[in-house]
Amino acid sequence: MMELVCPAGTPAALRAAVEAGAHAVYCGFSDETNARNFPGLNFSPEELVPAVAGAHKRGAKVLVALNTFPRAGGEKLWHQRLADAEAAGVDAVILADIGLLDYAATHHPNLRRHLSVQAAAANPDAINFYAEAFDVKRVVLPRVLTVAEISAINKEIDVETEAFVFGGLCVMAEGRCALSSYATGLSPNMNGVCSPASHVVYAEEGPDLAAKLGGFTIHRTPKDRPAPYPTLCKGCFTSGEQTGHVFEDPVSLDARHLIPALAKAGVTALKIEGRQRSRAYVAEVVRAFRAATDALADGRELPLAELARLTEGQSATAGAYAKTWR
Template sequence: MLRDNIPQLICPAGSLPALKAAVDNGADAVYFGYKNDTNARNFAGLNFDDKAMREGIRYAQSRSREVLLAINTFAQPGRDADWQRAVDGAAELGVDAVILADVGLLDYAARRHPGLRLHLSVQGSATSYEAVNFAQREFGVRRAVLPRVLTLAQVENVIRNTTVEIEVFGFGSLCVMNEGRCWLSSYATGESPNTVGACSPAKYVKWEKSPGMMSTRLNGILIDRFGDNEPAGYPTLCKGRFEVNGATYYALEEPTSLNVLEILPEIAEIGVAAIKVEGRQRSPTYVAQVTKNMRAALDTLASEGKRYQVKQAWQAELAKVSEGSQATLGAYSRPWR
């Protein structure tokens, strides 16, 4: 039976209502960030000030749920103290773990707060067990979040060769980059999620309405055009439609959502410690809906084991909040390899 090997469900919280939605709908842990550029989801109107953070931590921990604080951008020259203060604040707040990417900051946290549990962020771009074991050996990292570029067999190989807990993404938006190495946003705007904390920073985004059409631009670059009855997505360079050799299409990546429901038994069987839901920039409704259905699937796996089957109701509910019109197993399944 798989009951004892069911991964934790880690859910996003871009706001206090989203955090409560995750906790109320069955998340084992929530992850959130400061309202500043130490956070790779530093969008206007989202994230936590000190008061909201304390309330969120109390709400989750009083219900026996864990709280993970993401300080997952890279410290900028001359501003190391800003990121160090964020780590100090996390320790003072009593979070269950801090998610870090910057090796200098990992070193600082390990030396200054030896009792603080450290997780290696997906922004750390650890795609091999050698990289994971380095983070464990040098900084005492207890868990690593793997980028969404590995096959399931590659994930299994990492797990087989490390004692660090491994966390993988299970639902949400995909990225064509190996996280932590994004250059597209930098190319268009001079800023990236790895530094200022947001892909396609809002100050560079422009919406232009014309008869029958909505155009979206990023720092003057036309990203897409949408008809009146077509949902207009947020303008990120990787998910734009561009004219290439006379044809207009999604030249880099078509909007689609990762959804691992059908391979949950395999994910559990290889020893994945936690499954992460992407979406700190999404609404509390999104968080509630995804958490509820992922929780139901994991609970069914725990009780049914090898008899586990995906229920259409789960897929139908998740489809309502998916990015784009289709779901994918992403890099996990590459039958052509």
């Protein structure tokens, strides 16, 4: 059966994910060592211990994301979190930085290593390098690949692959995108935040909702339209004589209908995005995807429960998997 890897921003969300049928849950510490460093979110080392024990008791794995790039002179925090993760008994750590991968392989050789999507390893040569140099066991694939490309990659590598199937859609080469930094000085790569809430302002301007990031208006949404997050890659801009979503519409990924194709392409695990979301979101999405993976394992038709209302833009896309973008 394909492994369902589910998000948990808090201990309560982790419990919700496991109860809803997650095979594995991924989470992070409450600091800049992971790419969802949001206020009020994440785990202290003390909170992680019972969370891991509870998940293991129920047969679920816990993966810890340490997927930001350590600051020069600040590496000790990332090193400490590796030790905290191992002490809590986690099943794997998800890393992006080459230096941290090397440190983990040297100092925590028994701690399983997954390569984060933040490493943007999008071809067999890159993946094989990480596998050979740091004994990485699984690669989280960037969200810029088609199913055919994933199939081609899997034929030339010996490690597991994990593909995003639902949630917020990053359309850039992850780990290398600096758009958020231009507007706020903070990025997912160094600070763990893309378009951080500290720089976001929503304002009712007449009948419109203006969403601003670092003082820049990214969206102006009429009353009857879904409100978006003010992320620059999904902003509405004027370019020449054209006004629109230049990079990508504010929509979310839903690749449920592609699960059989991803299985055929050799993908081991399916990842749901959304550590910043509530336990209500986690429970509902995980239940829907667990029903889908169970159906696939049993050779039944995949159930497709309605999930669009939970997503940004309240509409879904297959993202790069089908490459139908303009």
